[in-house]
Each structure stands twice: as C-alpha cells, then as structure tokens.
Amino acid sequence: MSDFKATKAMFHLPEGVIYLDGNSLGPLPKATAQRVSQTVTQEWGELLITGWNKAGWMEQPMRLGNRIAKLIGAPDGSVVLGDTLSIKVYQAVASAIEMRPDRKVILSDSGNFPSDLYMADGLVRTLGDGYSLKVVAPADVAAHLTDEVAVLMLTEVDYRTGRMHDMAALSRQARDVGAITVWDLAHSAGAIPVDVAGCDVDFAVGCTYKYLNSGPGSPAFIYVAPRHADTARPALSGWLGHEAPFAFDPDYRPGTGVERMRVGTPPVLQMAALEAALDVWDMVDIADVRARSIELSQLFIEIIDERCPDLPLASPPDAARRGSQVSFHFEDGYAVVQALIARGVIGDFRAPDIMRFGFTPLYIDEQDVAQAANHLCDVIEQRLWDHPEFKKRAKVT
C-alpha cells in the first residue's frame, strides 16, 4: 500500500490552507525549487549552449515522456513532452483526420474542455473542403459514433462535473466503425489508472500541471500508438520533429516514432520542475491513488449530504463513473468559492454554477476533507458568501 503520509510530506502546502484545486494547478513539490535552481545556475549558467548535450536538455522531452507513459499504460518511447495541451490536441486531431481521407467528421461532446473544441474548430476551418466538427451531448456520443466519423475526440473526465467516459468501450466502438481516437487525459493522468495501450487508443494528450504537479504552464504530453508513430503526419512540422534537426535540410522529413510530434525548443526550466515532480510517482501505485481518492471524495459527499442535503451534486454519485473531483451546483458558487478561499479552503468555480473540489491523496487526507466539507456547509448555511467582497469577479475565475 502506498504511503500517503510520506507523499504529503513531499509537498509544500501553505500554513492553514486546504488545497482542493490540484485538478487545476498542483501544489509545489518540496524538491522542485532546488531542481529548478540547479537548472538555472548550474546548467544554463555554467554550461550555456552546451547544456543541450551536457545536461541532456534535448533528450528530456522523451526521457520524461517515458515516466509519464508508465502512468497512462503506454509503452516506452511512445510519449513525448512539449507545447501546451491545446497545441497537442491540434497535432493529434490533424494527424488523425489524415488517416481517414474518405471521412470528414470530427465527433466530440459538449463536456469536452472548450479549448479542445476551439482547436478542432480552427483545424476544420483551415482544412476547409467540407470538414466539420460535430458536438453532441456526452450521453449521445455512442449513438453518433458511426462510420462517417473520422476522428473521435473526447476528454475522459469532464472538467466541470468529473463525469468519466468509458474509454475502453468508446475506443472499441470507434475501432469497430473505423474512427481514430484522440483522448484528452488532462484530468486523468495522475488521477486515475489509464490504459491507453489496453484500450487500443490511437492518440492521447494531457497536461502535467494538474495531477502531475509540474507547475504553472508546464508542457503537455502526446501519446501516439506505436502502430501509427512512423506514419502519422505532423501538421505542425517543426524542426525538432525532423529526422535530423541539426542537418538543417531545406525539406521536412518527419523523425522516427513519437519524436516527430516535437515542434520547437522545449521549455527547459519547466521541464526541470516536471522532472522533480515526477519523483513522487516512484513511491505510489496509481491504483492506490485512485482507491484513496474515492474514499476521500465519498467522505466529502457524505458530510455535505448530512449537513447540506439541498446542495445538488453535479458529479455522478457513482464513484466509478467519476474522476478525482466532486462538484456541486450553486447559483452563487463563485462567491461561495471566494468565501471558502478566505477560510483557507481552495477549490474553484467553473461557469455557470459549478463549485469544483479536487481530491488528490498525494497531499490531502481525511482531516483536510472533513474540515473542508464543514467549511463549505458553514458558508452555505450561514450565507457567509453573501458579501460584496466575495462577489467581485477576478479576471481568472
């Protein structure tokens, strides 16, 4: 059994704060400051340009990709880091759609993160020629997954409600109708067991600053199934995806395997933060993380049910159909979340009325959960949120 007391000690959590927003930005692992500082002063400062070789910066996107691969059921050499998640979504969908030249539909759902939909929409407009993005309700995806669909693009865990798609079943159905799958694992990687190889997924993408705790704006990752990795065309054909980047050939020739999905120079300081953050995963089993996250989420729901039975759960009540977060509907949810932050409980709000709380066993325990649930009920029962200070919207909500 994974030792979550030990993992909690690996994170810096500000005094008096209960952090239930690791699903948006993971907290700082204690080892990170030192690791980043080493990259700045010892590597960049002392090695200068030779750091690309001597400090291994150039290989880092694949090296760290291999560590993430273990968390999502991907084989060695099939995952690479780089860019932002939106860019990785674009790359995956652009490559996927070319594999079905006789089809023109990208199927997605309204539970997808908006940026995924926006990126696909942008791609469709650039492709022109009758291509389209079809967005249906999450529950209707299976019914619309026909042999007209070129690409099925879904986020496994809904960012607002935590509702989970059945990745295995939908991927199987996609394969049966000849559609290529692109799964966004933003709220999956590091939160729940994922098995991209076992589910026969074609492409997967995800971010590292949520449950992987790599820091604000750290790079995304992309998985390409080995059966496609040497044939998928990179639409964003950057020099580091070239077969021989330093030959400076006038013509683009995609590199071998998933490395062809590299584009430009990797963000070395953010990579250093990611490297430090990944160490915690050597100490825990993702199955234990999942089991514990369910316990914590259930405890939260039970206390709310008991004390605030009128607060409508926005997440699936069945833990097996829910990611590592619990959400509630509340019209003045923004103000409630602000009032909670004032009490040291950090969750977040997603328009129009979702209060969202993430349960990450790496640094959250029962005591935190019980306290947070009681604070939430206090704020609601006593209408503590009903104060102008809490209703003033910040730019980032």
Place this chain on the structure above:
Amino acid sequence: MSDFKATKAMFHLPEGVIYLDGNSLGPLPKATAQRVSQTVTQEWGELLITGWNKAGWMEQPMRLGNRIAKLIGAPDGSVVLGDTLSIKVYQAVASAIEMRPDRKVILSDSGNFPSDLYMADGLVRTLGDGYSLKVVAPADVAAHLTDEVAVLMLTEVDYRTGRMHDMAALSRQARDVGAITVWDLAHSAGAIPVDVAGCDVDFAVGCTYKYLNSGPGSPAFIYVAPRHADTARPALSGWLGHEAPFAFDPDYRPGTGVERMRVGTPPVLQMAALEAALDVWDMVDIADVRARSIELSQLFIEIIDERCPDLPLASPPDAARRGSQVSFHFEDGYAVVQALIARGVIGDFRAPDIMRFGFTPLYIDEQDVAQAANHLCDVIEQRLWDHPEFKKRAKVT
C-alpha cells in the same frame, strides 16, 4: 552612451569562458535565478492557483510583450508572448494567407531558418487546394515578389551567415504587390534596431532566448499590426485567445487585438526568467548596441584577416548588411568549434561548413574579441582541430 561595462556585470559568465554564442542561447543574467526562485517558492508555492490573479501570471504575456514591443518598433499592446517560435510562425502565416483568399503562394527563401519553411510546408499541406510554398535564393526574393504572392515569409537575419534582408524595401514592395509580410526576428530582436511599424510590417515573430537572454526554451513572441489585430483569424484557436476564456463558451470567438494569438497556458517559470532578463534593456539604447556590435565584429574580422587571410568570410563584409554575428566557411568547422570550446571560446557550427560567432555588446568587450580571434587563428594555423576528440559529433551541433 550606454554603459556596457555595467551591463556586462549583470551577466553570469563562467570563469575562463568567452561566450560568442548568445545568438543561439543568451547567458544567464545574474538577477534571473532569484526571480525564478521567487516565482517557484513565493508565487506558485504560496499562492497556488490564485497566482494567476495575485501574481499577475495571466497578464504576463501582454505585459512582457509591451517591453519587447519597444525593442522592435511596435506600439504598446501589439506584441504577445507564448509558445515556440515555430508555432508563432505557423500562426502568423496561417492568419496572413487568409487575408488574400485569391492567392495561394507563400514566398520564402533558402536562407530562412528551416523550421520556418517546415511549418509553412505543413500549413500548405493542411490547406491543400493548390496552396504552395515557393522557396528561392535570398537574392532572388525581390524578383519573385509578384502579385501572385499571398504571403512573404522571411527571416531578417540569416542564421548561418548573418546576411540581412532589407526589411523596409521588401515590405514596401510586398505592400505594392498586395502581399502580406511575416518577418521572423529571431536574430534581430535585441541585436539590431527593428522598426516593424515604420516598415509597415504585417506580422512579426521572434524568440527570446537568443539576444534577449531569457533562458533555454523560453517563449516566443508575435506582433500583429494593429490594423489587422481585430480581424486576423487565429488558426490555432486556443482558449486563452478567446474573447472570454473563463466563460467556457462552446463556440470560439477571438479576443480583442493581439491577445487572440494566445493559445494555451503560458509557461510561468520561463516568463519569470524573461522578465528578469528584460531589465538590462532599460539601461541601454539598441542603437548603441548595434554600433558597438559592429565595432566588435569588425575587430574580429580584422584580426582574422591579418592572421588567417585564407579563412573565407561567410558573412557580408559590409557591416550594414550583416546582423550581430560573423561566420566563416571551413570544411572541418565542427572540429574547429570543438577545439575552441576546449579553449574556453564558445561559438557554434551550422552544417555544412559554417563556423558562427555572435557579438553581443551586453557582455562581450574588445578584449574578449581579440582573444577569441587569436584562439581561432591558433587552432587553424596549428591544426589543433585535427584530433579525433574534436570530430566526434554530439547530438546537438
């Protein structure tokens, strides 16, 4: 007159190293380690998710864009940071080509950085429908700039030879034939005076880790002329380019101005490094930097001319036609550069036979230049490069 003794003191330069590769990766400004550390421990560590508002992370790409705008002759509010240069090239060209729906040719030259050509090639393939990328010799660009050209995509300073295009003249000619201009300022920003507004440039892009010293993999920037900024369509339509990112609308509506070119979450740690690095520009005038860089380059050329007259200059002999670097042809240039590195002189090599030396007055003085030139001549005259150790190619050359 700018005080270059004072600026030199602002950089950490390893003992015994003469760094002539700031055109590839600028050295570490002394203030950077502290600034990055503050972002890691005080901002991320203490503020967690609230850092997006409280530490101003969300506004940073525009805030720092305004500081870069000053260096390239762009008005306030017309430059934004994000992604890699390759991605920014793609965005600029994709937006530009839509502005000329009756034209299908992107014109560029063989002196452009290969990744720019690769990205344009990828775009052309996604567009399909008769679009093409036409690559001509640098000297032939003007002759091929006809009213068939939708987009003129050039890098102002050739990464190998330092040859400069005449941005004003080519931009004027482009405007006269109705072509949209996309200028890559990778080797211009922070090296030479640039006047994108005065040259009536449509789009410009550049990187920050060369002459702007922001560290390995730090983000790129994009300039959109204010006359296009509210109409250019972002092909990479990410959520942070949306008019209201936190409304989570199902439909994409591009934001106001250049912010629509934002895509995903900005790399906050790299941004912190950039912020610290930009302070040096408050102390110097770019015209002084240029004048001094020419003096240093001329001194380098004179010493080489004197001691190694047979070494063929690959750069334009006329300093006015050359960026902030000097290059020479030498068949075994790779080995020469390695032998120089062993002596503490860091330049770099670009295939097939270019030895490249950057002259950045912010931290390079006459003494450095004279020493470096003499080392180069020693290595060549005495064939010190002709050693197996120096011929072993590293992955990054």
